[in-house]
Amino acid sequence: MSSTTTEKVKATLAKRYAREKRFRAYGFISIALSILFLAILLLDIFSKGLPAFTSTYIKLDVVLDAPTLGLETNPSQEQLKVANYNKAIQTSLETMFPGVEDRKQKKALKALVSDDAQYSLRDQVMANPSLIGTTQSLWLLADDDIDVFHKGGIDRATPEADRRIKDFQLVWLDKLEAEERIESQFNTNFFTRGDSREPEQAGILSALIGSFYTMLVTLLLSFPIGVAAAIYLEEFAPKNNFWVDLIEVNINNLAAVPSIVFGLLGLAVFIQFFGTPRSAPLTGGLVMTLLVLPTIIIASRAALRAVPPSIREGALGLGASKTQAVFQNVLPLAMPGILTGAIIGMAHALGETAPLLMIGMVAFIMDVPNGVTSPAAALPVQIFLWSDSPERAFIERTSAAIIVLLAFLILMNLLAVILRKKFERRW
Amino acid sequence: MSTLGILLTLTVLAAFSYYIGRKRSLALATPVKRGGNNLHSLPSYYGYLVMIWVLIPALLVFALWSALEKPLLTSTMISHLPAEIQNKSPDEISLTTNRVLSLAADDAARTSAEPVMQAAAEDYRQMQQTSSMIKTLLVLALAIAGGFIGWRYIKPETRARNQVERVVQFIMITCASIAILTTVGIVFSVLFESIRFFGHVNIFDFLFGTHWSPQTALRADQAGSSGAFGAIPLFVGTLLISFIALLIAVPLGLMSAIYLSEYASTTMRAYAKPAMEILAGIPTVVYGFFAALTVAPFIRDLGSMVGLSVASESALAAGIVMGVMIIPFMSSLSDDVINAVPQSMRDGSYGLGATKSETIKQVLLPAALPGIVGAFLLAASRAIGETMIVVMAAGLMANLTVNPLDAVTTITVQIVTLLKGDQEFDSAKTLAAFALGLSLFIVTLILNVVALHIVRKYREQYD
Numbered sequence: 068m069s070s071t072t073t074e075k076v077k078a079t080l081a082k083r084y085a086r087e088k089r090f091r092a093y094g095f096i097s098i099a100l101s102i103l104f105l106a107i108l109l110l111d112i113f114s115k116g117l118p119a120f121t122s123t124y125i126k127l128d129v130v131l132d133a134p135t136l137g138l139e140t141n142p143s144q145e146q147l148k149v150a151n152y153n154k155a156i157q158t159s160l161e162t163m164f165p166g167v168e169d170r171k172q173k174k175a176l177k178a179l180v181s182d183d184a185q186y187s188l189r190d191q192v193m194a195n196p197s198l199i200g201t202t203q204s205l206w207l208l209a210d211d212d213i214d215v216f217h218k219g220g221i222d223r224a225t226p227e228a229d230r231r232i233k234d235f236q237l238v239w240l241d242k243l244e245a246e247e248r249i250e251s252q253f254n255t256n257f258f259t260r261g262d263s264r265e266p267e268q269a270g271i272l273s274a275l276i277g278s279f280y281t282m283l284v285t286l287l288l289s290f291p292i293g294v295a296a297a298i299y300l301e302e303f304a305p306k307n308n309f310w311v312d313l314i315e316v317n318i319n320n321l322a323a324v325p326s327i328v329f330g331l332l333g334l335a336v337f338i339q340f341f342g343t344p345r346s347a348p349l350t351g352g353l354v355m356t357l358l359v360l361p362t363i364i365i366a367s368r369a370a371l372r373a374v375p376p377s378i379r380e381g382a383l384g385l386g387a388s389k390t391q392a393v394f395q396n397v398l399p400l401a402m403p404g405i406l407t408g409a410i411i412g413m414a415h416a417l418g419e420t421a422p423l424l425m426i427g428m429v430a431f432i433m434d435v436p437n438g439v440t441s442p443a444a445a446l447p448v449q450i451f452l453w454s455d456s457p458e459r460a461f462i463e464r465t466s467a468a469i470i471v472l473l474a475f476l477i478l479m480n481l482l483a484v485i486l487r488k489k490f491e492r493r494w
Numbered sequence: 495m496s497t498l499g500i501l502l503t504l505t506v507l508a509a510f511s512y513y514i515g516r517k518r519s520l521a522l523a524t525p526v527k528r529g530g531n532n533l534h535s536l537p538s539y540y541g542y543l544v545m546i547w548v549l550i551p552a553l554l555v556f557a558l559w560s561a562l563e564k565p566l567l568t569s570t571m572i573s574h575l576p577a578e579i580q581n582k583s584p585d586e587i588s589l590t591t592n593r594v595l596s597l598a599a600d601d602a603a604r605t606s607a608e609p610v611m612q613a614a615a616e617d618y619r620q621m622q623q624t625s626s627m628i629k630t631l632l633v634l635a636l637a638i639a640g641g642f643i644g645w646r647y648i649k650p651e652t653r654a655r656n657q658v659e660r661v662v663q664f665i666m667i668t669c670a671s672i673a674i675l676t677t678v679g680i681v682f683s684v685l686f687e688s689i690r691f692f693g694h695v696n697i698f699d700f701l702f703g704t705h706w707s708p709q710t711a712l713r714a715d716q717a718g719s720s721g722a723f724g725a726i727p728l729f730v731g732t733l734l735i736s737f738i739a740l741l742i743a744v745p746l747g748l749m750s751a752i753y754l755s756e757y758a759s760t761t762m763r764a765y766a767k768p769a770m771e772i773l774a775g776i777p778t779v780v781y782g783f784f785a786a787l788t789v790a791p792f793i794r795d796l797g798s799m800v801g802l803s804v805a806s807e808s809a810l811a812a813g814i815v816m817g818v819m820i821i822p823f824m825s826s827l828s829d830d831v832i833n834a835v836p837q838s839m840r841d842g843s844y845g846l847g848a849t850k851s852e853t854i855k856q857v858l859l860p861a862a863l864p865g866i867v868g869a870f871l872l873a874a875s876r877a878i879g880e881t882m883i884v885v886m887a888a889g890l891m892a893n894l895t896v897n898p899l900d901a902v903t904t905i906t907v908q909i910v911t912l913l914k915g916d917q918e919f920d921s922a923k924t925l926a927a928f929a930l931g932l933s934l935f936i937v938t939l940i941l942n943v944v945a946l947h948i949v950r951k952y953r954e955q956y957d
Contacts, residue, residue, distance in 0.1 A: 076847070083849055090851035094753025097746045101825075102769050104818050111788050112780070292669045299666035316946075317673040323872060323942040324935065325879020327906050328680055331931040334913065335683030342564030357676050364673075390659040418777025421881035424910050447779045454783045454886060462787065469780050476775060 112473075116466025119254060122267060123214040124206040125180055126248040129159045131192065131199050138199065147193045152185040156207070164239055172235055179239065181208040181267045208256075209249070211266040211460035216240065217249060220459060231459070257467065261433040262444065262452070266460035269453070271468050273435045277348055277428070277443030278417060284352020284439055285359060285416050290409055292356070293363030297405075300364070301371040302393045322361035329358045330425025338426060345427040346442040354422045359412040366408020370401040403490030410483040414476050420447040446472050497560070500633055504552060507634075508545050511641050515544030518648045535655035540648050542658045547644030550661070552637040559629045567625060568595070571618045576610060594618055684935055687928030694922040695723045700929060702726060706892035706903075708912060708923045723926055725933070727892035731809070731902030735884060736877035738813025738898055739820055743873055746817075747824025748866065752854055754825070755832050774822035782886030785815035790887055797899065805889065805901040812887040813898065816880055824873045831865025831949070832858060834956055864952040871945035875938045881906040905930050 133140065135158055136150040160176050161167065167176050184207035191205075192198050212231045215221055217240075221232055232240070243249040260270030296318075304311040333354035337343045343350045374397050382392035423429070428448050436443035444452070446468065453465040519540035523533045533540075568591055572580065579590060590611075597604045597615035604615050648654075692700070703724015750770065754763055790811035797804030804810070835858055843853040859866070889901030890911060912927035 083852070087849045087851045090854070091753070091757055094749045094757055097749035098753055098766050098770075100746060101750060101773060101818070101821050102766070105769060105773050108776070108780075108784050111784060115787075292672060295666045295669035296672065299663070299670045303663060303666065304670075314670050314673050316943075317677050319946050320939065320942050321673060321676055323875055323938065323946075324680070325876075325881065325906070325938055327879065327881045327909055328684070328931055328935050328938075331909070331913075331928060332676070332680045332683050335687060335928070336679050340565065341561050342568075357672075360672065360676070388655065388659060390662060414775065418775075418779070420777065420779045421885075421906070421910070424885075424914055429914055447777055450779050450783065451882070451886065454786065465783060469783065472777065473780070476777070480775060 112466050112469050115462060116464075116468075116470045118218045118220070119257065119460075119463035119467035121218070121251040122254040122256065123209040123217040124250060124252050125209045125213070125243060126204060126206050126250075127156065127159045127163070127180070128202055128204050129155050129188065130162075130202045131155060133199055136199070142196070142199075144193060147196060148189065150189070150192070152188045152192070156180060156184055156188065164242070175233070175236055176239070178210050179213060179236075181210050182265060183208050183268045206250075206252070208267055211458060213240070213249075214267055215459050215463075217251065220463075257464070261435055262431060262449065263433060266456075266458050266464060269461070269464055271446065271449060271471060273432055274444045274446045274449035274468070275471075276435050277351075277432070278445040278447075280348035280436060280439050280443060281351040281355060281423075281445055282413060282417060284349055285355040286409075286413060288352065288356040289359050289363055289412070293360050293409070293412075294367050294405060296360070297364045297367030297371060298393060298398065301368045302397070303389070318361050318364055321357075322365065325421075326358060326419055327421040327425065329354050330422030332357070333422060333426045344440050344442075346430050346432075347440045348436065348443050348445075349439040350426050351423055351428055351443075351445065352439065354426060355416040355419065358419065358422065359416045362412040362415060363405075363409050366411065367401070367405045370404025370408065371397060373404060374400045400492070403486055407483045407487050410479050410486070414479040414483075417479070418447055418472065418476060420445075420451055423448050424451070446475075500556060500630060503634065504549065504556075504637060507637050507641070508549050511544040511548040511644065512538075512541035514541075515644065515648060516541035518544075518645065519650075519654075522648060523650055532650045534651060534653050535658075539654040539658050540652070543647060543652070543654045544641060544644035546658065546661050547640040547647075548637045549640075551640050552633045555636055556629070556633045559625075559632070563625055563629070567618065567621050570621060571614060574617055575614055579610070590614075598622070680935065684928050684932040687925050688932040691922060691925035691929045694925065699723065700725050700926075704894055706908075708908070708926055721923060721926075723922070723929075725905075725930065727894040728903060728905050728908055728930070729933075730894060730896065731888070731892070732878055732904040732906075734896055734898065734902055735809050735813045735816065735888060735904055736874060738810060739816035739877045739880075740870070740874060742814060742817025743820035743824045743877075744870060747821045747873070748828050750821065751825040751828035751832060752858075755829055756850065756854060756858075770822040770825060773818070774826070776819075778819065778880065778882040779886070781815050781819050782882040782884075785811050785883055785887035789815055802899060804899045807887060807889040807901040808899050809888065809902045810898040812884050815887065816877055816883050819880070819883065820873050820876060823876060824869055827869035827872060828862075828866055831862045831869065831952065834865065834953060835861045836956055862952075864948050864955075868945040868949035868952065871941045871948070875941035875945070878941075879906065879934060879938050881910065885910050905934050909934075 133142075135155050136152065137154070138146060138150050142150070157177055160179060164176060167173055187207065188205065191203075209217070212221075216232045221230060223230075223237065227234055240249070256268060257270045259272055260268060261273030263269040300311065300314065304314075333350060337350050337353050338345055343353065378396050378400060379392050382396040383389070387395070423445055428443065428445055429452060430442055430444070431452075432442055432444045434441075450465055450468045450472065453461045453468065516537045519533060519537045523531055523537075571594060572587060572591060575590070579587070582590075594611060594614045595618070597607055597611055598618045604612055607615070700723050703722065704726045705722040705724045706727050708721045708723060750766075754766060758766065786807075790806060790808060793808060793811050793814075794804045794806055839857055839861060840853055843857045844850075848856070884904045884907050888907055889903050890907065891901060892903050892908075893900055895902060909927045909930050912923055912930075
């Protein structure tokens, strides 16, 4: 009898082991797929975004004589400000590439350098008026199409009609290349300027500052409120009380409410009812506060729960009141855990986009915001706005902005991990 | 005084009041030399008591005044407007109000505006200045008066510690109640606007209509002047994309969780888990960019290679990327519930000769099923409410189709398109966004409540 059972088991054993192996393989493949996707995503973003950290410059010999600039002798600063620097740049381009007569080609010739070149030239002349009358060799910012071409983003083999750079432009660029008048330099504009319609002039500074102000408001509000709420719920709240249960159910639910609903709340309550300014970091910060409060409360409660009861009992035994025991003994011990939770909540808020779209932080903003009530963009919103732009150069810049955003997130998470490693106590 | 100025002054006053409160209590106490300390509480508590009296009433009035200042001033300004403007429709009045407010803030524009507007703006500005002045005076007066009251309470027999602790506890309760207030705020903000919307559009037309084109024309004689608000295509689109996402996230997330908790070595766990967490930490706008610029073209090219026509904003691309986004969410929730199954159940199964995979499939998963269902529902709620991926990678046109290769639109996409940028708050188009928000909130709320309930019940089972 027993031998038949053993035989039965033995007969199916190979099949069962094969099934075991297969099942295990499925699990491994699942993890491998997830990590593979992560790798592809990061690789894609980095390969697209890294070129944006350099930009192309063209060296021109600009003749700064007074008649071309439309200046009299001994011009005032005011006159220098409105002088015709465009003409000077155009003249220098025409001397370098003589014989361009076609109107379209002339326009293309002018467009080799960015609109911004005349302003950088103006700033140099205004800082040093003695430059007038001399010929200067200057590196000027190239247009975004030239920039993309120079970084190898446009293939010469494609038919001319499908190419942003036409054949006659290729001839010019080859000449510039041969004379070593074209080169890539570090893209400082990307970090020192606000948004712009021209990709080569667009930067993330205003978005960064906007995000900074939004995060500041969020942190100042959500941290104290969240910690106070967590302390109450964990240490003081009566058990089996209707209101306390209601609060807990609400917190757990809010943690799972879609973020865009918080945006609707911000629009209807903060902007429409209380009249907080649209597009401002103040409103953004208020919405983000409500968004991250559940995260911070849940994390803080876990940290408080991890402090053993003996700490409380010791304090109470020495004559401390309940409040004293919590604030002077339990809270300091739970602080590392609470801070870790807060940082993770802030990282979440930094990457959140949808609610900001609802409260109007999608406006085109060039200026760097100077306070929590002035209109501002935020870094993720800037990414969203740029990703809509058709220019090839904006794809680069979007990816570069994503790299900056991810760098900040990694930094914050690293901080949280270090905090946890350094201060975490096992009881 | 500016907001910052008032707050700074209050901070200085608070620090000062703490100092004098503490000093005063020490001065009143019987010195230790003559029979010991007769103070009820530590001196610092008397300091805190005075500080509370200085800060709390002043801050309360300040917050209330700041919150209500603008709505009240605006309504007063409207009541000062000439009768012919007041008799206009609410839409026009709100337009006029916005203009007056912007004129009041902008000196240059005010001088060139028409006289009525100029007067109204001037009126508003003066009221604003008066209000700001009264606010400053009132808040500072309250702070100082509070300081005197607190000062008079300092006596050795005052139970300062108990009073301070009661106030602290009250503040904590208030902070905790913000969770309820938020929910109430959400419900009211979407509910009120939705009710106004259903005044324009029949609720059944909204819920069961199959045609969605919210573009209302500016003039009545324009073609397609009446927008259609049948939300069925949006619901179907949302479900289609969520379904694709869950089709990817649930098996991959569940299998990853099983592998990590049952098979993986400690080293592999130490590396694979954080990697999955990175996937969860990437902002959704990044996923959206990746879906729109890399995955969607890839799928389109793949489709054209095998002879299928794939829309460039196909539901498939958005769904796949959303699925990947949800994998870590699903896997960490499943990991929790699988770890909650007692070891004795595994041991019993091994003892009967089952292999590891048989134990997992026949013992662990049935035991953990309620928890896994809860995780599934939470993942579904997240997929339905996800915004940025679909805004960037899904379409805008409302097609009623279940073909994953076509472009569909979702509830969240439409909310964003309807509300992005400047808008008037009264058109059916804007209000439709709130009706969509309401349906989104209700659906996710039901999913969350059910899921949380199941998960909690399940936890109790093994605790």
